[in-house]
Amino acid sequence: MQFRLMYLAAYAAFVLNIGDLFKIEAANALVKSLFLLAGGLFLVGRELNLFALANLVFITVMIFFLGAMTDYPDFQWSYLLNALNQYILIYLLLSARPTATDRDTILISAAWFAVACAVIGFAYQVVGLRSAFSVEFNTGQARFGGSLNAAFLGGLAMSGMLASLLLTELGRQKYYVLLLMNAGIMILTSARVAFAVALGVCALTFLFSRRRTISQKITGLAVGVAAACVIGPLAYMRYAARATGSGLSGREIMWPWLEELSSMYPEFGIGFGHQYWSTPREVYILFQSMAAHNDYLRLLVELGHVGVWVFYILLVATVWYAKQKWGRGDNAPIFALIGFLAISITDNALATPTHFLLVIVGIFAACAPAEAGRRAGPAPAGNRADTEPRRRFGATEGIVAAGAAPR
Numbered sequence: 001m002q003f004r005l006m007y008l009a010a011y012a013a014f015v016l017n018i019g020d021l022f023k024i025e026a027a028n029a030l031v032k033s034l035f036l037l038a039g040g041l042f043l044v045g046r047e048l049n050l051f052a053l054a055n056l057v058f059i060t061v062m063i064f065f066l067g068a069m070t071d072y073p074d075f076q077w078s079y080l081l082n083a084l085n086q087y088i089l090i091y092l093l094l095s096a097r098p099t100a101t102d103r104d105t106i107l108i109s110a111a112w113f114a115v116a117c118a119v120i121g122f123a124y125q126v127v128g129l130r131s132a133f134s135v136e137f138n139t140g141q142a143r144f145g146g147s148l149n150a151a152f153l154g155g156l157a158m159s160g161m162l163a164s165l166l167l168t169e170l171g172r173q174k175y176y177v178l179l180l181m182n183a184g185i186m187i188l189t190s191a192r193v194a195f196a197v198a199l200g201v202c203a204l205t206f207l208f209s210r211r212r213t214i215s216q217k218i219t220g221l222a223v224g225v226a227a228a229c230v231i232g233p234l235a236y237m238r239y240a241a242r243a244t245g246s247g248l249s250g251r252e253i254m255w256p257w258l259e260e261l262s263s264m265y266p267e268f269g270i271g272f273g274h275q276y277w278s279t280p281r282e283v284y285i286l287f288q289s290m291a292a293h294n295d296y297l298r299l300l301v302e303l304g305h306v307g308v309w310v311f312y313i314l315l316v317a318t319v320w321y322a323k324q325k326w327g328r329g330d331n332a333p334i335f336a337l338i339g340f341l342a343i344s345i346t347d348n349a350l351a352t353p354t355h356f357l358l359v360i361v362g363i364f365a366a367c368a369p370a371e372a373g374r375r376a377g378p379a380p381a382g383n384r385a386d387t388e389p390r391r392r393f394g395a396t397e398g399i400v401a402a403g404a405a406p407r
Contacts, residue, residue: 003041004105010034011109014353015117015156017147021129032085035353039092046096051321055314056091060084063272066307072270074278083273086351087315093360094318097326103368110163110361111178114146114156114185121146121153136190144188148354151347154191155354157182158198158343159361165202166332166365169211187235193346194355195235201339201358208331250287251294251346257283258297262305269304291351295344316341319359327366336362 013034019027067080098106121132124147133142134149143150160182167175179202186195206212206220261270261278270278275298279290292298299308316337323333336358340349349355 003038003044004102006034006038006041007105008109010038011113011353015113015120015147021124032082035089036085036092039089042092042098042102043096046099049095049097049318049322049325051325052091052095052318055318056088056095059087059091059311059314062307062310063303066268066303067271069268070265070271071268072265072274072278075271075274079273079277080271081273083351086273087311089353090315090356090359091318094322094363098364098368100368103364106364107163107167107361110156110159110357111167111175111182112160113357114153114160114182115178117146117148117153117156118144118185118188119146121148141190143190144185146185150189150191151194152352152354154186154189154194155343155347155349155352155357157186157189157191158194158201158339159354159357161186161198161202162205162332162336162339162358163361163365165205166361169209169365183231187231193343197339197343197358200342201335204335205332205362208335210329210331250289253286254279254283254289254292255294255297258292258294258301262297262301265301265304267304267306269300269302269307272302275301291348293347295348295350298348298350312341319363322363323366325367327363330366333359333362333366 010031013027013031018024019031063080063084067075067077118132121130121144124130125132132144132146134145135142136150144153145151146153148156161179164175164179164182168179183198186198203224207217209217212220257280258275275292276290278301284290292301296308296312299311303311319333319337323330327333340356340359343349343355343358347355
């Protein structure tokens with residue numbers, strides 16, 4: 001119960017975006033603290049994944065070692081410490097097996113996050129606090145960001161599409177509506193890569209699902225083609241201006257600078273969490289952002305040539321191990337991980353809970369104990385938690401999953 005309440009509180013604080021709204025500097029630290037507390041509480045009373053915990057310790061030690069060894073003149077331990085939450089939360093949520101109620105809470109909330117962000121954004125605009133649309137500097141196009149910004153809302157919609165799809169596999173057909181709503185919000189954000197990743201991950205998850213029959217997949221393909229014929233032109237109208245006018249949206253300015261900076265500190269990097277603060281004023285003016293918008297280049301700069309490889313190899317190994325340990329017959333975690341690695345090429349996927357939520361959704365859907373009659377294959381011998389029947393998730397149980405159920 002404590003984990004679920006803290007998790008929902010953290011995302012509520014993030015989506016409400018009070019800190020940005022009222023320029024409260026301490027708000028960001030509060031949101032980070034809530035997420036870390038949620039991650040810590042997740043380890044209490046659940047079956048642990050010692051491999052994930054060991055990798056978390058190893059990566060943390062490596063980051064501190066590289067920080068101690070760098071000769072980057074502007075290195076500051078405070079920057080490194082403030083950035084640790086970016087990967088610690090992911091590992092904590094991979095370090096224990098979720099319960100069925102954990103799964104319900106994460107999937108259902110993820111399906112609704114983008115919708116909530118959109119509604120709150122419109123409410124803020126109505127009362128005059130901020131606009132729900134921001135104008136892209138290089139195209140002049142208004143992009144829908146809700147209570148956050150277009151990139152963050154696109155990340156929430158991406159995770160929401162996968163969560164909604166996975167909920168339909170559990171027999172909750174009403175979430176097809178949420179799937180369409182998340183797709184519609186995604187189109188309004190004009191988030192190109194996030195939309196492509198969401199479509200790819202959802203399509204692969206659907207086609208390779210062990211919960212669906214061949215006839216269901218054929219029907220789904222037919223419905224998908226029909227929907228594409230209707231939605232496709234609308235999406236093209238929305239994305240055409242960005243596709244022809246924005247190019248890489250200034251990344252062709254930022255990325256060469258990162259490559260040059262990396263060549264100056266190839267062995268130990270400049271320190272985890274330092275790329276943002278290292279961006280020169282002239283690059284910021286041209287790019288309109290201090291963030292890398294490519295996590296591989298960012299970590300190449302911060303951790304050096306060896307460190308970036310170790311970081312991602314261990315992350316992939318951790319997701320794979322969790323999937324093999326608790327969700328062997330489910331491919332959703334692997335497709336979600338591939339989607340996350342893909343969007344890391346163009347976005348700040350590691351630094352925001354809107355994008356790595358995709359991986360968490362895939363893992364929780366696969367690794368929670370199966371509901372009776374819902375999942376293919378026999379339950380593991382001796383694991384009574386996997387064989388206990390569970391009631392259908394209804395309106396009253398939604399309150400229970402959000403925080404009132406026992407851990």
